[in-house]
Amino acid sequence: MRIVSVKQGIAPIASDIANAYIDFSKMTASIVAVTVEGEGGARATGYGFNSNGRYAQPGLLAERFVPRLLEATEAQVTAPDGKLNPQGAWSAMMKNEKPGGHGERSVAVGVLDMALWDAAAKLEGVPLWRLLADRYNGGQADDAAWVYAAGGYYYPGKGVDALVEEMKRYLGMGYATVKMKIGGAPGTALADALAEDIERIEAVVKLLGGDGSKLAVDVNGRFDLQAALAYAEALAPMKLRWYEEPLDPLDYSTHATLAEHYGPPIATGENLFSMLDARNLIRHGGLRPDRDILQMDPALSYGLCEYLRTLDMLAAHGWSRRRCVPHGGHQFALNIAVGLGLGGNESYPEVFAPFGGFADDVPVVEGRVAMPDIPGVGFEAKNKLYDVFKGLG
Structure with a gap:
């Protein structure tokens, strides 16, 4: 397995609504597309985004987490059975990150993690819920x-x-x-x-x-x-x-x-x-x-x-x-x-x-x-x- 490409963007989810703490007039979300290639040249693109209430994270993605994911070795992103290993990719993304401080980087990593799991299930040709139930x-x-x-x-x-x-x-x-x-x-x-x-x-x-x-x-x-x-x-x-x-x-x-x-x-x-x-x-x-x-x-x-x-x-x-x-x-x-x-x-x-x-x-x-x-x-x-x-x- 290898990570072929990672693309990111920002999508607006602005609205006039408000809760007791914030309004959503300037709310944004990060979106990513992660393309993975497996054995025999099979490819899948997984997608990810962050939930509402937290803003897009283009800086953290561009400066730290996307480069680390692209630099991950085949050994890191390949499970022993030859399948995509999101946990190994996660560890590669979190290299050189100190404990604590979970406010914003957790959002950036979560966006990429979602895309990796989407790709993993696509490479196996099954819905993510089935992959998770089986594993x-x-x-x-x-x-x-x-x-x-x-x-x-x-x-x-x-x-x-x-x-x-x-x-x-x-x-x-x-x-x-x-x-x-x-x-x-x-x-x-x-x-x-x-x-x-x-x-x-x-x-x-x-x-x-x-x-x-x-x-x-x-x-x-x-x-x-x-x-x-x-x-x-x-x-x-x-x-x-x-x-x-x-x-x-x-x-x-x-x-x-x-x-x-x-x-x-x-x-x-x-x-x-x-x-x-x-x-x-x-x-x-x-x-x-x-x-x-x-x-x-x-x-x-x-x-x-x-x-x-x-x-x-x-x-x-x-x-x-x-x-x-x-x-x-x-x-x-x-x-x-x-x-x-x-x-x-x-x-x-x-x-x-x-x-x-x-x-x-x-x-x-x-x-x-x-x-x-x-x-x-x-x-x-x-x-x-x-x-x-x-x-x-």
């Missing part, structure tokens, strides 16, 4: 993945009625569980912001037939402990699916305090970018393996190679893979969820196009998505996204 899950893959519709972003002039109509559209698409943003009223007194959000939440729960377990709420790490506890007291009787990222993701002790006061599920982890950060959360964050949700995103956290290490760590600490529901709403994480038996995957039906959502003509049926039998990640079956990759040449 890492005893050949067992789920028939379908549970998915939820993430939306409910803040938008200029968007009131409760528009929020409810948005959620109604998701239900019409086949989703059974939805997620909305809260905590996005900056400059508003806590009591007033809470009252506004409770009105919004109650309207969506009413649409869901009064079943709070079909709704998750997401703070995007904005609250301090006082606000998190005030919301927790108001949310607890609603028995929501989960209360997501109420606090700064690295403030483990405060997470532990919140978990002592809030009995229903808490979800967090999308802004933790390494196995070691995830381990600190498990050790010190007070999370409960019988109910809480872990949302680490492979595309942002050094890719699947690191995510496999994270899953091993979780198992050693008594956590089931079913507690993992990755952030990102993309096909890469969906393949991982099906092939490795995770608890499900996020979905963005109406935002972050063309990166959000899954393959064209793949329906959501009662909140579940069955995987198509397409080699690789399946980008070629998502026409608008594939057009973006083809722009790399």
Whole structure:
């Protein structure tokens, strides 16, 4: 095996939407195409990109990680059975990188890692979910993945009625569980912001037939402990699916305090970018393996190679893979969820196009998505996204 070429570019995913912490008016994503040649001259091109919420990484890619990948030897990128070895390529990319500092380089490496796994599955002529099931899950893959519709972003002039109509559209698409943003009223007194959000939440729960377990709420790490506890007291009787990222993701002790006061599920982890950060959360964050949700995103956290290490760590600490529901709403994480038996995957039906959502003509049926039998990640079956990759040449 050898790496033939690596091409990178930047794609805009700008939008007028906002969550409680940031707006997406200048959001970008890195895109890459990695061409690999195998035995007998067989070639495959894998594609990768980074999830929303983190910006494109052209500098890190150009200065460090693409050159290292191109310099990787055939021995480094070839497994003993002659197949492409993404782990070996990952090690080549991380040469001369010190421990720690997982904020941005993890995104750049994750983009290339995604492309390598896409190429690896294409060279074997199988979908990525099947390759992962065979290599890492005893050949067992789920028939379908549970998915939820993430939306409910803040938008200029968007009131409760528009929020409810948005959620109604998701239900019409086949989703059974939805997620909305809260905590996005900056400059508003806590009591007033809470009252506004409770009105919004109650309207969506009413649409869901009064079943709070079909709704998750997401703070995007904005609250301090006082606000998190005030919301927790108001949310607890609603028995929501989960209360997501109420606090700064690295403030483990405060997470532990919140978990002592809030009995229903808490979800967090999308802004933790390494196995070691995830381990600190498990050790010190007070999370409960019988109910809480872990949302680490492979595309942002050094890719699947690191995510496999994270899953091993979780198992050693008594956590089931079913507690993992990755952030990102993309096909890469969906393949991982099906092939490795995770608890499900996020979905963005109406935002972050063309990166959000899954393959064209793949329906959501009662909140579940069955995987198509397409080699690789399946980008070629998502026409608008594939057009973006083809722009790399």
